[in-house]
Amino acid sequence: MSKQTPTRRLTAPAIQAMKGKTAIASLTAYTAPIASLVDRHCDFILVGDSLGMTIYGMTSTVGVTMDMMIAHGRAVVEHSERSLIVIDMPFGSCEESPEQAFRNAARIMAETGCGSVKLEGGAHMAETVAFLAARGIPVLAHIGLTPQSVNALGGYKVQGRGGDADRLSADARALSDAGAWGIVVEKSTESIARRITQETPAVTIGIGASPACDGQILVVDDILGMFPDFRPKFAKVYAELGTAADDAIAQYAADVRTRAFPAKEHTFADAVPAKRG
Ligand code: KIV
Numbered sequence: 551m552s553k554q555t556p557t558r559r560l561t562a563p564a565i566q567a568m569k570g571k572t573a574i575a576s577l578t579a580y581t582a583p584i585a586s587l588v589d590r591h592c593d594f595i596l597v598g599d600s601l602g603m604t605i606y607g608m609t610s611t612v613g614v615t616m617d618m619m620i621a622h623g624r625a626v627v628e629h630s631e632r633s634l635i636v637i638d639m640p641f642g643s644c645e646e647s648p649e650q651a652f653r654n655a656a657r658i659m660a661e662t663g664c665g666s667v668k669l670e671g672g673a674h675m676a677e678t679v680a681f682l683a684a685r686g687i688p689v690l691a692h693i694g695l696t697p698q699s700v701n702a703l704g705g706y707k708v709q710g711r712g713g714d715a716d717r718l719s720a721d722a723r724a725l726s727d728a729g730a731w732g733i734v735v736e737k738s739t740e741s742i743a744r745r746i747t748q749e750t751p752a753v754t755i756g757i758g759a760s761p762a763c764d765g766q767i768l769v770v771d772d773i774l775g776m777f778p779d780f781r782p783k784f785a786k787v788y789a790e791l792g793t794a795a796d797d798a799i800a801q802y803a804a805d806v807r808t809r810a811f812p813a814k815e816h817t818f819a820d821a822v823p824a825k826r827g
Contacts, residue, residue, distance in 0.1 A: 574765025
């Protein structure tokens with residue numbers, strides 16, 4: 551049986567019910583060891599298509615495939631037991647029609663055991679969200695900066711400034727009315743985040759969208775300092791694992807070259823030492 555059993559896991563409705571009561575904590579995870587750590591502390595885990603950049607070194611999320619999302623999604627579901635697992639629908643998997651979105655979302659859910667999918671886009675995706683929600687697929691929407699549209703947006707700019715605010719508010723209302731249980735609001739101003747949070751029954755999950763949201767999400771690699779040369783303004787670094795890993799690898803290579811490694815304790819003797827007692 552899949553580990554995504556409703557009795558043990560937080561569900562999308564349970565997280566939506568936290569609105570106005572408890573702040574929702576979430577991070578991305580893409581691999582088994584990180585999933586089991588995040589699972590101990592967060593309410594939901596997003597297998598984000600940011601894995602295209604963090605795991606595969608791509609320059610954007612546009613080239614991420616369904617197979618990549620399913621492979622990583624399965625690892626995260628299998629190595630977590632408490633959090634709701636949400637899996638991103640990659641670029642090109644849901645924009646064509648509600649039917650295409652249903653086919654791909656159903657495949658993601660059936661092959662991974664996750665409890666929800668996430669898709670990017672505003673009011674134009676509301677019909678798709680309604681189609682999925684009516685067929686038993688909980689949807690987390692994603693507005694503001696939507697990285698899959700980076701080529702159309704002309705870069706990773708702050709959203710919600712000027713006339714943008716009314717459009718973002720209309721997007722959020724359309725997605726919430728269509729049945730989205732939550733809305734990720736990325737790289738947007740505090741005033742628009744507050745407005746959307748007040749206007750919609752969906753929970754707002756901010757990433758670079760101020761404390762006015764119902765909860766927060768960050769890319770796990772960013773909080774762990776895995777990329778010392780890439781520090782988004784909105785991400786707080788809680789550990790410097792990138793630098794620590796670089797130091798450890800440099801020390802290992804130096805030890806090999808000076809023959810300090812392997813030492814006696816890492817080496818097998820001819821005879822197995824007799825056990826005492
Ligand atoms: O792909 C991703 O990681 C995201 C963010 C919201 C964290 O969409």
